[in-house]
Amino acid sequence: MDTKPFGTYTAYRMFENIFPDKYVNFSEKPFSKFYNNTHFDSASLYINISNKFYVTDEDAQSLIDFVYEGHTAFIAASVIDTVLLSKLFCRQANTDLLVLMNARKYRQTSVNLLPDDFSVQDSFSYYYLPFINYFSEINSERGRITGYNQDGQPNFMVFFWGKGRLFLHCEPRTLSNYFLLTGNNHLYLKQMMQLMNEHPGNIFWDNYYNKINYRPSDDQSFSTLSAILKHPALAMAFWITLALLLLYILFGGKRKQRIVPVINPVQNNSIAFTEAVAGLYLTEKNNKNIADKMISYFNEYIRTRYFLNIHTANTDFITALSKKSGVEFDHVQSLYYAIQQISAAGEVSDFELLSLNEQIQQFYKKRN
Numbered sequence: 001m002d003t004k005p006f007g008t009y010t011a012y013r014m015f016e017n018i019f020p021d022k023y024v025n026f027s028e029k030p031f032s033k034f035y036n037n038t039h040f041d042s043a044s045l046y047i048n049i050s051n052k053f054y055v056t057d058e059d060a061q062s063l064i065d066f067v068y069e070g071h072t073a074f075i076a077a078s079v080i081d082t083v084l085l086s087k088l089f090c091r092q093a094n095t096d097l098l099v100l101m102n103a104r105k106y107r108q109t110s111v112n113l114l115p116d117d118f119s120v121q122d123s124f125s126y127y128y129l130p131f132i133n134y135f136s137e138i139n140s141e142r143g144r145i146t147g148y149n150q151d152g153q154p155n156f157m158v159f160f161w162g163k164g165r166l167f168l169h170c171e172p173r174t175l176s177n178y179f180l181l182t183g184n185n186h187l188y189l190k191q192m193m194q195l196m197n198e199h200p201g202n203i204f205w206d207n208y209y210n211k212i213n214y215r216p217s218d219d220q221s222f223s224t225l226s227a228i229l230k231h232p233a234l235a236m237a238f239w240i241t242l243a244l245l246l247l248y249i250l251f252g253g254k255r256k257q258r259i260v261p262v263i264n265p266v267q268n269n270s271i272a273f274t275e276a277v278a279g280l281y282l283t284e285k286n287n288k289n290i291a292d293k294m295i296s297y298f299n300e301y302i303r304t305r306y307f308l309n310i311h312t313a314n315t316d317f318i319t320a321l322s323k324k325s326g327v328e329f330d331h332v333q334s335l336y337y338a339i340q341q342i343s344a345a346g347e348v349s350d351f352e353l354l355s356l357n358e359q360i361q362q363f364y365k366k367r368n
Contacts, residue, residue, distance in 0.1 A: 005178040008049045012205060014180070014189055015047065019203060027206045031055065034204070035062040041201025043164075046073045049175050050210035053077035053084070060084040068162030072196050076169035077209070078133055088159055091137035092170055096236055098132045105130065110150045111174050113191060121191070124174070126182040131155065133170040146195065158195065167195070287348040291356055295339050298360050313340065326368040335359045 003009045016024055027034045027046075046066065053075055055063070060083045067073055080092055110125035134153030138145060147156030149171070159166040169192075173179055180186045299310040306324045308317060313336045322329040338356055342348055 003177065006173060006176040008175060008177070010177045010180045010186070011049060011175045011189055014186065015193075015203065015205070018190070018193055019200065022200065022203050024203045024205050027204050028208050030208060031059040031066075031206075032062040034208075035066055038204075040066075040069075040071060042070060043197045043200055044071045044202040044204065045196060045200040046071065046204045046206065048074065048206040048209055049076045049172050050206070050212075051077065051172060052079040052213055053209050054079075054081045054212050055083055055209075057083055060087055063166070064088075064161060067159075067164035067166045070163035072165050072167070072200065074167040074169075074196070076172040076175055078170060078172055080168060080170060088143065088166075088168075089137075089139040090135060090143065090157075090159075090168075093134050093136040093153075095132050095134075096233075111147060111155065111171060111188065112150070113147045113156075113188070114145070121184065121187050124179075124183075124185045124188040125150075126179050126185065128173070128178070131171050131173070135168075135170065146192075156192070165196070167192075287350060287353045288346070291342045291348045291353050294356060294360065295343060298339075298363075324368075325363070325366075327363055327366045331359070331362065331366070335363060 012024070027038075029037075060081070063073055063084065064087055082091075085091055106128060107130060108125055108127050109130040110123055111131055112124075113122045115122045131149040132151075134149060134151075134155045135145075135157060138154060138157060139159065142161060143157050143159045145154040145157050147169070148154045155171050156167070156169045159168065169175075174185075175189060180189060302308055302321065303310050306321060308321055308324070310317075318329065318332050318336060321327075322332045325332070338352075338359060342352060342356060345352075
């Protein structure tokens, strides 16, 4: 129990006041151990108010046996374990999606008790998140609806078994300090308690299950997946992630166009070979061969770039090259005069070689 807004201190004090001659005992252990190690007076009362009520199969069976012997159990939890509900042939609706959709939708919300059972007041409300939990299936042979939410969905029922009664409520916020201290809402719990034994034996207040937020295992086996699936929020995130992964594989696994490889243009290996040979002659100081290779490289450049016949270096050729390259006619004429002189010579001096190279470089700089 706690004095915080959604604690259960008010509910605990109400049980003390309604049964002033009874001492409220506290249980700090799973129900199976509590049941096997505790002495009960006739018609004892067990109370559990928690966010989630997760139990083992042994705990669930012990609770049913406890009720069958003539005792009363009152369970209020937003999630009641299917292990217990399946034994009662009942089912609670999965409202996880509704919780996400209404995460910030505060409004005036209410719960109701069946007017046939109560005469003082049957509707109780406060301003907060709506009450959306409810039982989707009820064992009509042994169970009976005693309350419902503002949408008319059952959220409070009593299960008759043997000589006892088991009360199940899936909206524990109705038993919180905030709700019970709003208006006359304390009458909500007071009227529900009228359905219980007027003179109970021992009264036990559970302080164990409000600390359990996952489903315990009957054995001690452990796996990463089981650790995820025992937490409802993690389990939902796991299944959503798995579904998105399957959708990605389904739609993203279709055939995609292969990357078109980059094909490099065919290199002019003849030019590269000429440059390599010219470099070789340069190391041997053979000016004639160097000049011939420079002329050959230059003529190949003129032929491939300007599409001119390099074998007829006459006035028409020089005029055409000047127009296409944008280099002055006089410079082109002087260059080809030097080329003709060197091609006809037997030897080439250093000065002639350097002069030829200078004229060729000037042509490259001035060309379009």
